[in-house]
Amino acid sequence: MASLLLPSSSSSSSSLWTKPLNVKRSARGYGVRVPVVCRAGASPVVFRGLDADDFRHPLDKQNTSLLSSIPGLNQLGKALLAPVAEQVMLLENIGTSVLVAENQLSDLYQSLAEAAKVLNTETPDLYIRQNPVPNAYTLAISGRKPFIVVHTSVVELLTRKELQAVLAHELGHLKCDHGVWLTYANILASGAYNVPGLGGFIAQTLEEQLYRWVRAAELTCDRAALLVTQDPKVVMSVLMKLAGGCPSLSDKLNVDAFLEQARSYDKAASSPVGWYIRNAQRKQLSHPLPVMRAREIDEWSRSQGYTSLVKQAIQFESGQS
Numbered sequence: 001m002a003s004l005l006l007p008s009s010s011s012s013s014s015s016l017w018t019k020p021l022n023v024k025r026s027a028r029g030y031g032v033r034v035p036v037v038c039r040a041g042a043s044p045v046v047f048r049g050l051d052a053d054d055f056r057h058p059l060d061k062q063n064t065s066l067l068s069s070i071p072g073l074n075q076l077g078k079a080l081l082a083p084v085a086e087q088v089m090l091l092e093n094i095g096t097s098v099l100v101a102e103n104q105l106s107d108l109y110q111s112l113a114e115a116a117k118v119l120n121t122e123t124p125d126l127y128i129r130q131n132p133v134p135n136a137y138t139l140a141i142s143g144r145k146p147f148i149v150v151h152t153s154v155v156e157l158l159t160r161k162e163l164q165a166v167l168a169h170e171l172g173h174l175k176c177d178h179g180v181w182l183t184y185a186n187i188l189a190s191g192a193y194n195v196p197g198l199g200g201f202i203a204q205t206l207e208e209q210l211y212r213w214v215r216a217a218e219l220t221c222d223r224a225a226l227l228v229t230q231d232p233k234v235v236m237s238v239l240m241k242l243a244g245g246c247p248s249l250s251d252k253l254n255v256d257a258f259l260e261q262a263r264s265y266d267k268a269a270s271s272p273v274g275w276y277i278r279n280a281q282r283k284q285l286s287h288p289l290p291v292m293r294a295r296e297i298d299e300w301s302r303s304q305g306y307t308s309l310v311k312q313a314i315q316f317e318s319g320q321s
C-alpha cells in the first residue's frame with residue numbers, strides 16, 4: 001500500500017501529504033517565480049510514455065536502491081502483509097466510504113481519470129471517506145485493483161485543482177511502485193501488526209532507513225502532482241493548506257508568503273542549533289516538512305528536467321494535431 005498522509009487509527013495504508021505518518025509520538029532568495037513552462041488554466045499536456053524514473057527524486061532513487069539491496073525484504077513484505085492489508089481494505093475503506101464513479105461524484109471521477117492519463121498510468125478506484133483529519137492515501141495490493149482514499153476534510157479544504165494535485169500525488173505512489181516500502185513504514189508507524197519477529201527486526205534495523213526513504217518518496221510524488229497540475233503554485237498551496245489551513249481561511253492564504261517562510265526557515269536552521277533541530281525533526285517524520293516540500297517543488301518547476309518533459313510533451317501534441 002502506499003499513501004499521502006497518515007493512516008488514522010489502524011493502519012496499513014501508506015501514505016500521503018499532510019501529517020507525519022509516524023509521530024514517534026509524537027536561503028536562498030527566491031519567491032514563487034513563473035516557471036519556464038506553466039500551463040495553469042489550460043488543459044494539461046499529457047506525458048505519453050512517461051516512466052517513473054523520468055520524475056523520480058534523486059533521493060528516492062538512492063534510498064530505494066538501498067532498501068532493494070536487502071535480500072528478501074520485498075518478498076517478505078508482500079507475503080506477510082497482504083492478508084492484513086486485505087482486511088483493512090474491505091472493512092475500513094470499501095465498507096465505509098463512497099466509491100467515486102461516472103455516476104457518483106462524476107467531476108472527481110473525471111479529475112482522477114485526467115490525472116492518470118497525464119501520468120501515463122492506470123486509473124485506480126477512488127473512495128471518499130468521512131473523516132475530520134485531512135488525509136489521503138493509496139492502497140496497492142497484489143492481484144487487486146489499487147485504490148485511493150480521500151478524507152472529506154481534504155475535499156472541504158481544497159479547490160478542485162488542488163484536490164487533483166492530491167490525487168496526482170497518490171497516483172505517483174502507484175506509478176513508482178512505492179507500495180511495499182510504504183507498508184513497512186506503516187507497520188512502524190502504527191504498531192498495529194503483530195507479526196512475530198518482523199516488527200522487532202524492522203524496528204531495530206530499518207527504521208531510520210525506511211523513514212528516510214518515505215521522506216524521499218514524498219518528494220517524488222509532489223513532482224507527480226506538478227506534472228498533472230502544471231502549476232507549482234497549486235502544489236504549494238496544497239502543502240500550505242495541509243500545514244495550516246482550514247475552510248474559513250483557505251481563500252485568505254498567500255502562497256508567496258508561504259514560500260518566503262520556507263526561505264526564513266532555511267536561514268534560521270543554518271546555525272548549529274537550527275541544524276540540529278531541523279535534522280532531529282526530520283528524523284522522526286515520515287513526511288518532509290511542508291515548507292521544505294514547497295521549496296523543492298518550486299525548484300523542480302524551474303529545472304531543466306521538468307521543463308524539458310513539458311516541452312517534449314507539448315511538441316508531441318503539436319505534431320499530432
Ligand SMILES: [Zn+2]
Nearest residue numbers: 003004015016
Ligand atoms: Zn505520499
